[in-house]
Amino acid sequence: MTTREENDLLTRSGPGTPGGELMRRYWQPVALTEELKDAPLQVKILGEDLVLFRDGTGKPGLIGLLCPHRCADLSYGRLEPEGIRCLYHGWLFDRQGHCLDQPAEPEGSTYKNEVKHTAYPCHEMGGVILTYMGPGEPPLVPKFHFLGATENNVFTTKVFHACNQLQANEGNFDPAHLSFLHALNPGGDGRKGVYLEMQSVMGKQTRPKIDTERTRFGLRIYAQRDAGDKKYLRLTNFVLPNMGFFAGDGGRSGPTSYSVHWHVPIDDESHWRYDFYYDSNEGVDRDRLNTKVNTEMGPGYRPERTRENRYLQNRAEMKRNTFSGMGIYFPSHDLFAVETPGPIHDRTREHLGASDVAIVQARRMLLNAIRDVQNGKEAPGVIRSENENVFNDLVVLAVMIDKEQDPKKYCAEIVQTQDFHALKV
Ligand code: FES
Numbered sequence: 573m574t575t576r577e578e579n580d581l582l583t584r585s586g587p588g589t590p591g592g593e594l595m596r597r598y599w600q601p602v603a604l605t606e607e608l609k610d611a612p613l614q615v616k617i618l619g620e621d622l623v624l625f626r627d628g629t630g631k632p633g634l635i636g637l638l639c640p641h642r643c644a645d646l647s648y649g650r651l652e653p654e655g656i657r658c659l660y661h662g663w664l665f666d667r668q669g670h671c672l673d674q675p676a677e678p679e680g681s682t683y684k685n686e687v688k689h690t691a692y693p694c695h696e697m698g699g700v701i702l703t704y705m706g707p708g709e710p711p712l713v714p715k716f717h718f719l720g721a722t723e724n725n726v727f728t729t730k731v732f733h734a735c736n737q738l739q740a741n742e743g744n745f746d747p748a749h750l751s752f753l754h755a756l757n758p759g760g761d762g763r764k765g766v767y768l769e770m771q772s773v774m775g776k777q778t779r780p781k782i783d784t785e786r787t788r789f790g791l792r793i794y795a796q797r798d799a800g801d802k803k804y805l806r807l808t809n810f811v812l813p814n815m816g817f818f819a820g821d822g823g824r825s826g827p828t829s830y831s832v833h834w835h836v837p838i839d840d841e842s843h844w845r846y847d848f849y850y851d852s853n854e855g856v857d858r859d860r861l862n863t864k865v866n867t868e869m870g871p872g873y874r875p876e877r878t879r880e881n882r883y884l885q886n887r888a889e890m891k892r893n894t895f896s897g898m899g900i901y902f903p904s905h906d907l908f909a910v911e912t913p914g915p916i917h918d919r920t921r922e923h924l925g926a927s928d929v930a931i932v933q934a935r936r937m938l939l940n941a942i943r944d945v946q947n948g949k950e951a952p953g954v955i956r957s958e959n960e961n962v963f964n965d966l967v968v969l970a971v972m973i974d975k976e977q978d979p980k981k982y983c984a985e986i987v988q989t990q991d992f993h994a995l996k997v
């Protein structure tokens with residue numbers, strides 16, 4: 573059982589909190605590339621109010637929202653080649669937080685050299701702007717395949733969640749819920765062929781056999797379901813500290829084709845889920861994915877179905893087609909599941925079962941990681957050398973395999989042979 577103290581450790585990410593200290597040891601997305609155009613963007617991440625902007629070089633800078641002079645909001649500031657200039661008295665700041673100009677101070681004053689504003693390094697790739705908010709030398713930006721993909725191979729967006737990030741990420745490595753929350757009459761969402769087959773296996777086999785395996789980056793979760801003379805294997809990954817890798821978008825899977833949810837705290841009671849649809853085999857169909865991700869979405873990356881409107885649940889639909897009565901779009905179902913426990917899920921009230929084994933292990937892993945950082949150790953999975961910065965062992969699967977096949981051996985073979993293309997569903 574999770575204690576209250578553990579729940580706090582797992583869910584608090586503001587400055588100075590142990591959980592926040594862990595989060596700050598990893599690069600995190602702070603905005604989508606498409607959001608940062610010719611105006612500064614006010615952002616909040618890990619409880620910190622910041623402004624994101626591009627200077628004359630086009631590179632992103634991330635500095636404290638309030639001007640260190642008399643605290644006016646810098647997101648209203650003027651963009652200049654060297655940085656951003658405060659509207660109130662004209663102080664100018666560069667991407668590193670240096671104060672370059674104080675035009676109301678006496679001629680020749682060196683006071684500007686004494687003012688250093690909060691500033692975090694940024695790195696732009698994969699359709700997002702990443703930042704490192706921790707101490708010391710930033711680790712290498714992880715070369716996850718989806719982050720290094722060209723524009724043709726990854727589609728990136730985000731969705732607002734009115735809840736703590738962890739309870740939402742836990743849904744990504746919770747294989748049992750697929751048989752319930754997302755269940756619908758097979759074919760009820762228009763899927764055909766192998767997807768339809770998997771859908772009906774999911775509906776019939778409500779007790780997947782779940783195994784886990786520790787990896788250098790987190791946890792591999794194997795879920796097996798009987799499927800006649802075969803078995804249906806789903807391999808998902810929890811990646812420290814706040815990511816889920818799984819076969820999404822109609823079951824696309826394999827090391828070269830998968831989906832990622834990256835759950836980044838705005839504060840402890842809300843977060844952005846950054847979504848990556850990655851396919852380096854066939855490339856991504858942007859028009860199709862645009863239509864898909866805009867399903868049931870309002871302006872500002874905010875979903876239409878919310879707790880306030882009871883996720884537009886339709887009881888007549890529950891009798892006809894879907895288990896949830898919340899349409900056929902899976903992400904909407906997930907919103908219901910992860911937001912309704914409350915803004916910060918109180919884990920002391922849970923009654924965990926055998927199907928929650930991966931959730932329990934992921935929490936344990938996070939608590940150990942938090943303690944490691946408290947004890948001055950390196951956070952697990954942080955990349956410091958190019959040798960480690962290869963993720964061919966980050967395998968995602970949704971496949972039918974032979975009944976007698978051992979899934980761990982099957983995965984190990986994939987990692988070794990890297991015969992990725994043969995595995996495409
Ligand atoms: S408050 Fe920004 S320059 Fe004075």
Ligand SMILES: [Fe+2]
Nearest residue numbers: 743749754906
């Ligand atoms: Fe789900």
